[in-house]
Amino acid sequence: MTMVTLMVMNGEGGFGTCMADITVIDGELPVLNNCPEETIILELDAEGQQPNAFIFPTAIDNCDGVLPVVCSHEPDDDFPSGSTVVECTAIDDSDKIGLCEFIVSVLRANGGLCTVAGPINAGTTAANAIVPLIPLLAVGLRAMLRRRRKKG
Secondary structure, eight states: OEEEEEEETTTTEEEEEEEEEEOOOOOOEEEESSSSOOOEEEEEOOOOOOOOOOOOEEEEEEEEEEEEEEEESSSTTTOEEEEEEEEEEEEOTTTEEEEEEEEEEEEEETTTTEEEESSSEEEESSSSEEEHHHHHHHHHHHHHHHHHHHHO
């Protein structure tokens, strides 16, 4: 609650003032920007190092302006092989939480490939086919995130 002074003026130069308590009710969540919509796929460079995984999200709130963002991982973290869900949050002064989730997938030295037996689709003729593992994991994780969002 904030005490404010209100002033009114008429067209003839007369005016009046009064004091009033103002309460702002924040009904909107903070908005996180730069949250990747697609799975981020990282490939190791020639020295076996990962590039930075993502640009750190920013947050803004309709009442509080720019807010700090906390993520479960940093852009320069050494992500493990496979897929990792990264969660970022921002909390405003009304305890409203803005959330951003995305997937970072890492391809290691073998390129993230696995061998599976049997045909993959009608166009596959070899007894064994090599398929990218990371996109398959990412599809499963993305479905898991959708289910989590529906429950929450």
